[in-house]
Amino acid sequence: MVVGAGLAGVRSVEALRARGFDGTITLIGEEPHRPYDRPPLSKAVLAGELDSTFVDTDLDALRVSFRPGVLGKGLRPGVVETTEGEIPYDGLVIATGAVPVKLIGDGPQHVLRTIDDALRLRELFQPGAKVVIVGAGWIGAEVATAARRAGCDVVVLEAGEAPLAVAVGAEVGRFTTPWYEEAGVELRLSTRVAVVEQGRLRLADGSSIDADVVVTGIGVRPAVSWLAGSGLKLSDGVVTDEHLRTNLPNVVAVGDCAAWWSRRYGRRMRVEHWDTALGAPEVAAATILGEDAVYDPVPYFWSEQFGRMVQYAGHHPVAERWVTRGDPRRDAKWSVCWLTGDDRLAAILTVDRPKDLVQGRRLVEGGQRLDVERLMDPGSTLRDC
Ligand code: FAD
Structure with a gap:
């Protein structure tokens, strides 16, 4: 069973089927809509260029019992209490996202x-x-x-x-x-x-x-109040290990509501980004099916504001300093690179420099030491630094 029919919820259904799970899957969602993508809401939808943003998926082909407009109200071992009665589960994916403050x-x-x-x-x-x-x-x-x-x-x-x-x-x-x-x-x-x-x-x-x-627009909180009293460990979201497993048997959590243990950063992370909702369900599905999978991404995010494409990869709190490629006060296109004490790239923010983002993301993943002088030259190719 999957609770929450956003991107993370529907991707969880897809991932379970892709891994050969042949049993019954029920997907409940509070909203009256089929799963849809949120990033275009503040972009193409507000701009009047799009009216709907449904996720491109075939719910019939997935053989999922999709129940829109049904709210999860509580959880006991093996049972989700909903506004339409109790639904038993053998395995549960919590994907209830976040709510604005x-x-x-x-x-x-x-x-x-x-x-x-x-x-x-x-x-x-x-x-x-x-x-x-x-x-x-x-x-x-x-x-x-x-x-x-x-x-x-x-x-x-x-x-x-x-x-x-x-x-x-x-x-x-x-x-x-x-x-x-x-x-x-x-x-x-x-x-x-x-x-x-x-x-x-x-x-x-x-x-x-x-x-x-x-x-x-002052932020969101993980949508986990319905889980209070369930015995599930909650702390700024549903607490999971690196396999996205919670403290309750056969229960995993994904997307905006999940606070997972990051091996890469040695700390708990809750990342309210589309890329997490897209990627985490693969690992959650594997975990629930008894496979050994670890979720350990370099976080990635983008934003389109004032005619600019702003992208970010990494986790800058682990950095000691930052340098720029290009002058943000003068140039239209620039990047900020956050570096660790031993000159490894911890995170990158790019403004209309998509190549920097792609290459920077790989450098963050790779973790190699960099030639910082070269890196600060906006004419250099980031991957050669
Ligand atoms: P959600 O998308 O929130 O889905 C959770 C679903 O669960 C919701 O439909 C909710 O109604 C339902 N639900 C909640 N509680 C219950 C319950 N008790 N029972 C049943 N159903 C329940 N990210 C980027 O990386 N780049 C962007 O440019 C970007 N732009 C964004 C713009 C907007 C306007 C918003 C809102 C978000 C944006 N994001 C962006 C963030 C990204 O969309 C989220 O990280 C992503 O939607 C999280 O997916 P999710 O499935 O975890 O949660």
Whole structure:
């Protein structure tokens, strides 16, 4: 049985069948939709270029009993309690993803997690509408891009000192600050929202800002509240080992909700990225079928903001310093390379330098020492450094 019909859920079904599992598979999902991809929601869907983003899969061919609109409410050994009764399982994949964090206050606020959220926002992004986005992270930047393109008057409020500060650190994130002004978006840094009221946001300093549309993009939490009291170990998500196995027999977890042990980094990781939802189910399916598989990827992520392709691979918290390829203050295309104390690449962030990303990702995986002088020359080929 698979709970959660997002990408990680449907990939789990595919992986089980691909490995020859011939038994019954039930896939339940809270949403009323077939599994769909989320990355296009803040890009092509908001831009009006796409109306649906269904995952390209054949549920009939997979012989899966797909039950949309059914919520997992609780878990006991061998049984998932749902809004439509109890469903027994021999093996269980937990793939319930994450839910957006909201601000306090009873004024209207929108989040962007589902296709319905995206279609609703698209309607509201009318020329001249005042859109206030809270959070200058990945989602906030992408929503600002779309709202501005739709002709809205856009303000982004960010509690930190720089955009993307939580994701890549304030020093690196600051390189993206000018993108907002260039796009005609007002970015207010170090600005904390206290409460959402009707038609406006009250800020922590006592001032307020009017808004026709408030979009909250301040992060997500793993969707695991339904597992409370089940005996499953939870700590910022469902705790798993490197095989994606939980502390309960025959139960694995994948995607945004899973906090897995990374052999590579010697720490627990929970990565809210599409690539994890795509790749982890292979290992989870193998584990549940009794095979020996380990999930140990170099995390990868991309974002499209203000006409730029931003990509990231690796895990920069293990680095000691960073250097750039190209000048982020002057050049349109540049990369930041995070290095360990002994000059190995820990992570790379690229802006419109896709070759750097591909080669950098391999260097992170390979772990070889690099010639840093050469690496800092944007004309060099990264793989030869
Ligand atoms: P989800 O996609 O969240 O799917 C989980 C499903 O489980 C949901 O449908 C949920 O309703 C359902 N569910 C939850 N609780 C229950 C329950 N108790 N019972 C039954 N069903 C339940 N990543 C990138 O790498 N690049 C990007 O550019 C990018 N852009 C993004 C843009 C947006 C707008 C969003 C929202 C995400 C983006 N991501 C991006 C992140 C990426 O989409 C997620 O990492 C990925 O969707 C995680 O997949 P998942 O299957 O683990 O979880």
